[in-house]
Amino acid sequence: MSHGYTFEGWMGHDKESAKGKLVWQQFEPKPWEETDVDIQVTHCGVCATDLHTLRSGHGATPYPICVGHEIVGKVVRAGKNIKPGIKVGDRVGVGAMAMSCQQSSCEECSSNNEQYCTKSVITYGATYPNGGKSQGGYAKYHRCAAQCTFKIPEGLSSEEAAPIMCGGITMYGPLRNNGCGPGMKVGIVGVGGLGHYGILFAKALGADRVVGISRKNDKRADVLKMGADEYIATSDDKNWARTNARTLDLIVCTVNDPRLPLNDYLKLLRVKGTFIMVGAPEDKLPQLSAGALIGKAIKLGGSMIGSPAEIEEMLKLAVDKKVKASVQTRPMKDANQAIIDMEAGKARFRYTLVNEHDSKL
Numbered sequence: 415m416s417h418g419y420t421f422e423g424w425m426g427h428d429k430e431s432a433k434g435k436l437v438w439q440q441f442e443p444k445p446w447e448e449t450d451v452d453i454q455v456t457h458c459g460v461c462a463t464d465l466h467t468l469r470s471g472h473g474a475t476p477y478p479i480c481v482g483h484e485i486v487g488k489v490v491r492a493g494k495n496i497k498p499g500i501k502v503g504d505r506v507g508v509g510a511m512a513m514s515c516q517q518s519s520c521e522e523c524s525s526n527n528e529q530y531c532t533k534s535v536i537t538y539g540a541t542y543p544n545g546g547k548s549q550g551g552y553a554k555y556h557r558c559a560a561q562c563t564f565k566i567p568e569g570l571s572s573e574e575a576a577p578i579m580c581g582g583i584t585m586y587g588p589l590r591n592n593g594c595g596p597g598m599k600v601g602i603v604g605v606g607g608l609g610h611y612g613i614l615f616a617k618a619l620g621a622d623r624v625v626g627i628s629r630k631n632d633k634r635a636d637v638l639k640m641g642a643d644e645y646i647a648t649s650d651d652k653n654w655a656r657t658n659a660r661t662l663d664l665i666v667c668t669v670n671d672p673r674l675p676l677n678d679y680l681k682l683l684r685v686k687g688t689f690i691m692v693g694a695p696e697d698k699l700p701q702l703s704a705g706a707l708i709g710k711a712i713k714l715g716g717s718m719i720g721s722p723a724e725i726e727e728m729l730k731l732a733v734d735k736k737v738k739a740s741v742q743t744r745p746m747k748d749a750n751q752a753i754i755d756m757e758a759g760k761a762r763f764r765y766t767l768v769n770e771h772d773s774k775l
Contacts, residue, residue: 423553
């Protein structure tokens with residue numbers, strides 16, 4: 415049955431696509447179910463995971479693929495059995511998860527940890543239970559299960575809302591779940607597209623002291639302007655780990671480089687401090703000294719995006735606290751150049767692709 419629109423987008427056909435060789439073409443969305451929505455995409459953020467996926471950095475990618483899991487747009491078709499509150503005409507967002515099993519017997523889904531459900535479907539490059547393949551938001555339209563769509567509140571622009579659906583929740587989740595708030599001293603390692611959300615949300619959650627940690631000094635002014643209390647440039651101070659030892663309660667690390675100085679980062683933590691990894695290097699992490707953990711009773715963990723409940727919370731907090739991310743818009747037609755520039759580290763600090771004719775919907 416035709417609904418007056420076709421699914422077209424930027425498709426990657428092999429590893430070379432990560433070098434700006436995406437091809438605009440029609441693609442087949444997942445088969446329609448009455449639990450689905452079709453979204454006319456107006457905005458889609460560019461995430462580092464898009465690049466990892468296009469080059470098969472985290473495993474074999476099921477090409478051809480349309481990436482993009484920071485989607486904002488207008489609902490143009492809504493199934494009969496979708497969750498309450500979502501209807502045709504709504505401005506909604508979709509993040510990195512497209513659905514979970516939602517079974518009462520599922521420990522993860524029944525405890526607000528849907529992102530860890532073993533039957534969850536990611537927004538692109540995965541297979542739905544009905545056999546359809548998930549395709550992302552570098553496109554005109556996106557189809558997904560409605561359970562993982564969220565109304566974008568007034569007060570949050572679409573270009574800001576798009577990257578918050580993955581980049582924002584990836585940082586909000588571990589901050590919230592590890593006690594970030596008054597009395598807490600927090601460090602954010604890597605203050606790029608992910609890390610700058612860490613600075614913003616740590617301050618919004620009321621942390622007493624927020625420290626941005628990066629290799630070079632070139633982001634210092636930007637990070638302090640975002641609200642960070644201090645900035646550590648690790649390549650400019652050979653004694654940075656000793657100078658700042660035992661000063662932080664929580665560190666969230668966004669770094670994707672497997673050469674990260676992990677043992678030095680752990681020196682920054684106080685007794686019973688927590689180190690959470692959200693970055694996903696394509697290679698192994700460095701060797702870790704057991705003494706670094708035992709000597710201060712440090713907790714070492716990881717985190718992946720956030721639950722639907724946490725996304726709703728985050729969106730409200732972003733509006734209430736006027737969280738203002740650093741987002742640069744790029745035309746959807748320039749997606750290839752955008753991923754080249756993203757890989758080169760030119761983004762300050764997130765790119766959002768805009769379907770120019772649809773952006774005012």
